[in-house]
Each structure stands twice: as structure tokens, then as C-alpha cells.
Amino acid sequence: MRRIIFFVAILLLVCCKNENVQQSLESEGIPIEKSISKIINKRDFPIKKFSKIELVSYYNRVVWDTIKYKGESASYKVVVDNYKFTFDSTMIQERVILNKSQEKELINLLISDTCIPQEMEAGCYNPRHMILFRDEKNRIIGYNEFCTSCIGSRNSSNLEGFQKYCYADMAELFRKFGIKLFVEYGDGNGAKEYNFFKSKGFN
Structure with missing residues (x-):
């Protein structure tokens, strides 16, 4: 019995120590990667010569983007x-240029295969957010557009097949970096989006 009590006490001490270490790191401003699942693999990021990263948001592009390109519709x-x-x-409603520290945090999520089990993709596509990679001439050399509600994305050819992060994790990072436009059905923002479309003549 004494041996069992001893092992339980040791286990509690280890757990408390790990929690204190994490709290200490967070208090010092060192980001602790949090995901709904574990990282199983990290890869090299394919875009090497970007000068800056920009986050943008807009209301559901599929509703207002009526410009066909090379015969393809908005979706x-x-x-x-x-x-x-x-x-x-x-x-575009919001634009945020990341600083170097934020860039590292974003890239760290992009290169990590974090979504195990994978989020289930729906049959819809209502994109409202995009990551832009720009060169020294401010030209867009890569992009990752995604829809957090439908779990889907569109990527530039140099990022095709690269995305394996959890959309919930990326949405959390966007919020952390200052993006406020998110529409979750039932949260009241759907009405704002509807009124925006109505004001622009989209019914």
C-alpha cells in the first residue's frame, strides 16, 4: 500500500511540474503549439523567397465573385x-501584414501535419480567408485560401497538396493576429454578412 501511495505522489509531482513549465514558457512569451491533435510530421516549406506574408479576409467570396476566369466560376x-x-x-475587408515572429508561427503551423484524425470536408465552399505570400516587388507568389466552415481550400500550384493543418488551428491563429471577420452560423455575424451582400446588390 505504501508503495502505491509513493508512486501516486511521484506522478502528481511530475504532472504539476510539467504544467508549471508550460505556464512559465507562456508567461515569457514563448508560444506553445496547441492543436486538437498531435504533430506527426514536419516538412520543408516550398516557397523559399517570399518577402512578406499577408492575411486577408472577406465575406463569402462565392456569393459576390461573379468574374469567371478561364471558364471557371468562383468555386x-x-x-x-x-x-x-x-x-x-x-x-477585401481586412489586411494584416505579419511581423517576423508571426511569420515563424504561421509557417510552423503550415509545415506541420497536425490534423489526425482529419477534419471532414463538407460539400460546400464558402471561403472568407486567405494567406498571401509576396515577393520583394510585392507580387503574390503563393496563396492559400480556405473555408473554415466547410473545411476546404484553394491553393497556388506551389502549395498544391501541401495543406494538412487543422482549419480550427489556422482560424485561431488568424484571430490571434488580428483578423476579426468570422461567420459561424448562429453567432449573429451571418446577419452582418447578409446585410453586406444586400447593400452591394447581392441577394
């Missing part, structure tokens, strides 16, 4: 070609 078309958007960029 399926390439959204950046020849360094430029193939949609009306004036519809």
Missing part, C-alpha cells in the same frame, strides 16, 4: 494568376 477558379487577383480585390 473552382484560380484566384491569383500572373501575380494578381482574379476577383475584385476591393471586396
